[in-house]
Each structure stands twice: as C-alpha cells, then as structure tokens.
Amino acid sequence: MSNTLPSLLLVGGGRMGSALLAGWRERGLSSVLVVDPSPAAAALAGPNVTVVASAADIPHGFAPGAVILAVKPQMAAQALPAYARFGGHAVFISIMAGKTLNAIAAMLGVKAAVVRAMPNTPAAVRQGITVAVAGSHVTPAQKTLADELLAATGLISWVESEAMLDPVTAISGGGPAYVFLLAELMEQAGLDQGLPPALARQMARQTLIGSAALLAASDEDAAALRIAVTSPGGTTERALAVLRADDAWPETFAKAIQAATERSRELSS
C-alpha cells in the first residue's frame, strides 16, 4: 500500500471492520481512527490505530480521506448522520449488506461520494474477495483510493450495476459461512462414523484447506477437480449420488442463495 494514504475513519470495528483493519495493517497503513462503542473494540488500538467510542470523540480537525462504514445495516440510520460532515472531501465506503447507494446518500447528503462494497471475512488474511460499485459523485481519485483499500484485503472487482450486489452478498459475502458449515458437517460425519474427535476435526479442516489450495494452484475447472476424485464405481460416486439427488444439495444450495439475495434486497432502505 502506498505510504501517501490519507487518514482513514473506520466506523464499526466488529468482525468485518477488524478483518479489513487486519488486511490494511499487513500492507502497512497511515493512520486509522476507529469509532466503536464496544469495549472489545479497544483491543484494535495499536501503532497508527486509535479507537474512540463515539463520533463525538473524533478529534477536532480530523479530516479522513475515506470513511469506511462497517456497522450493521440496522444501525445505519442511527450511526451514519454523524459522519455527514466529512462529505466535503472524504469518500464513504459502505460494506453494509443491502444498503443501497441512494439509501446511504439519504443519510449522508445527496452529494456524498459513496462506494458500496461487499467484502468477505477472508479479508482478515488477505484472501478476501470484494465486489464494489461506485456512486455517481465518486471522483476517479476517490475510486482509486477505495480500490487500494479494498484490494489490500484480497481480490477486488468493480461492477457498474448496483443490483449485482444482492447476489454478490449472497454468494461471496456470506460464502465463507457455507464453507465453514461444510467443515462442521464433515467433522460431525467423522464423529458419527466413530472416528476420534481430534482426527475428525483435523481431516475436515485439512480437506477444505488442501482442496482450496489445489483449486488455487490448478487451471482446471472445479468440475474437473471433482471428477478427478470420483472413480467410476467407487466410494465418492456413491456419496455424490446422494448429495446431487433431486431435492438434495444443488437445489437446496440454489434456494439458499435465492433466499440470501432476497434478504439483501429487503435490507435496502
């Protein structure tokens, strides 16, 4: 990350805010002021990172180049108006699920420069993916800054259509939860089959980690890697026949993504 970064204001230092902060820290950052009323947030303080409990505690004259909005969407109406005063120069980067550019601008001022982004928790280890859309008042320099901040935590893709952010939220935003659920289910299945708990846990975790590393290292489609595991007439084929049966996993998964996409739309206003 460039050492010419402006000061940053992070509103909400919870799971996702702290994941972003961790990504910025690894890249080396200028200075970040975190606003979070939770006593747990004090642990985020460190070199170049200051934590305060409320917007009222922000030092007079503090002029962030970017304000990252990482509070729950349900907190937005209460929390955001206090930051409207930074709208003259700062770019606002919202990671709130569902909240539209228009809804955010209604709380910060209609001329506010707003980027709506959807990262995911692997941002904490710089393996995240963020999809972002820029509002109409965002300048090229502000978009470059937002890109630099979001790219510090992994891959970033920009889209033109804001509507894409709803399925993005469902797929990559929430995606780590589905993968962790798979780890839980594999571990439980090992226990159910009588394997020792430590071995069941180790197998589940390393199988996911190793498979992800293989996917990353391979030019092949996921389907080809799956087929490579599936010997005709073998054991995996038998398991996949259950997982891929009518009404089973593929259909359930598509329904789950549809449900999350609809929830993202519901959270919009």
Ligand SMILES: NC(=O)C1=CN([C@@H]2O[C@H](COP(=O)(O)OP(=O)(O)OC[C@H]3O[C@@H](n4cnc5c(N)ncnc54)[C@H](O)[C@@H]3O)[C@@H](O)[C@H]2O)C=CC1
């Ligand atoms: N957790 C995830 O995987 C992802 C979450 N998001 C979005 O990130 C946002 C934050 O989610 P999480 O980090 O999971 O929630 P969280 O509950 O872990 O963090 C929210 C933080 O906001 C703080 N907070 C509450 N009121 C505040 C206020 N008035 N001013 C400043 N801070 C305040 C809370 O103390 C808490 O630390 C949400 O909008 C969510 O939609 C986006 C992508 C992925």
Ligand SMILES: O=C(O)[C@@H]1CCC=N1
């Ligand atoms: O569950 C949520 O609403 C947020 C958005 C994506 C991941 N967590």
